[in-house]
Amino acid sequence: MTFINYANREINCKIVYYGPGLCGKTTNIQWIHEQANPEKRGKLVSLATETDRTLFFDFLPLDMGMVKGFKVRFHLYTVPGQVFYDASRKLILRGCDGVIFVADSQRARLEANIESIANLATNLKENGFDIRTIPYVLQLNKRDMPTAAPVAEMEELLRFRGEPVIEAVAFKGTGVIETLKAAARQILMELQKN
Amino acid sequence: MAKLDLVMFEEEFSQLQAIIGKLQIECSAKVVFLVDKNGQQIAASGDVKSIDATSLASLTAGNVAATDGLAKLIGEKEFSLLFHEGEKDNLHISIVGKRGILVVLFDMNSSLALVRLRVKKASRELQEIFERVEERAQLHANESARFESPFSEITDDDIDKLFGD
Numbered sequence: 001m002t003f004i005n006y007a008n009r010e011i012n013c014k015i016v017y018y019g020p021g022l023c024g025k026t027t028n029i030q031w032i033h034e035q036a037n038p039e040k041r042g043k044l045v046s047l048a049t050e051t052d053r054t055l056f057f058d059f060l061p062l063d064m065g066m067v068k069g070f071k072v073r074f075h076l077y078t079v080p081g082q083v084f085y086d087a088s089r090k091l092i093l094r095g096c097d098g099v100i101f102v103a104d105s106q107r108a109r110l111e112a113n114i115e116s117i118a119n120l121a122t123n124l125k126e127n128g129f130d131i132r133t134i135p136y137v138l139q140l141n142k143r144d145m146p147t148a149a150p151v152a153e154m155e156e157l158l159r160f161r162g163e164p165v166i167e168a169v170a171f172k173g174t175g176v177i178e179t180l181k182a183a184a185r186q187i188l189m190e191l192q193k194n
Numbered sequence: 195m196a197k198l199d200l201v202m203f204e205e206e207f208s209q210l211q212a213i214i215g216k217l218q219i220e221c222s223a224k225v226v227f228l229v230d231k232n233g234q235q236i237a238a239s240g241d242v243k244s245i246d247a248t249s250l251a252s253l254t255a256g257n258v259a260a261t262d263g264l265a266k267l268i269g270e271k272e273f274s275l276l277f278h279e280g281e282k283d284n285l286h287i288s289i290v291g292k293r294g295i296l297v298v299l300f301d302m303n304s305s306l307a308l309v310r311l312r313v314k315k316a317s318r319e320l321q322e323i324f325e326r327v328e329e330r331a332q333l334h335a336n337e338s339a340r341f342e343s344p345f346s347e348i349t350d351d352d353i354d355k356l357f358g359d
Binding site for chain 2 (some may be wrong): 004005042057090095185
């Protein structure tokens, strides 16, 4: 749910990175945090376990600059991907303006990706959203892995509404900004439509 | 979008700011924040520079959301009040209306009883303004011709520039 403050001329949008455990959601945000101009980003907040698995969420605020006289800020969140954290995932989706689904390209994780998209659809619905209409981007991460399934096969299994598909190797930064840009474009155009 | 965006105009923003400014003084708090349930800061008063307000807003909303989840598990609608006691500083977190969270950071210069008393009154005033914010946003959503939307002329170039160096 976008926050538009006419007093301060600010627009704040929430983007949530979703996907199965260890698919690269946190890696995406960490890369953005490391590479972004320090003046344009806030502190990276990570609520994680001792073994660095996301426990509740990661959060990174980004100042994106001005559009039509308004300061645009994106608040990036990741959800915990492990199956038993479903209650937390549901909460993090509250008020989100767009979703980036990070798929793990490794063949052994194809089923986990499918289950995670189904889980996303359910949790979006419980928050009053529709996975078919919310601004949405599919990132195919880990393209560098030797067991990565072909892009065509992954699109066949995971792409369901003609959404932008970005290939990525998140730990190197490949495709990370392109993914965020695609999500931002979708969100801002959706706001324009509405 | 499933829910109405939160749209804050200058008049209501000034009123919210005035109320939390008064609250901060009346309960001798270090800082008072008003945050929305999705983790965005709406307004703040006091020694704001001493705290990373963006992180505080996000963590507070997460805290409230997690507590909401716990409440539902045990059959409660919500826990409207949270209090965290520290060695030096304390946090009083309360829900305001449907979408607001009021956060009061105070130390030994104040007391929990005083904060609770003042927050109760301020919450009522804040809630009235939130209701007006929603009514006004709804009204303007229906009057799109006279409404200055920041998104009306957004272009692909504008979006590209956001990601420029």
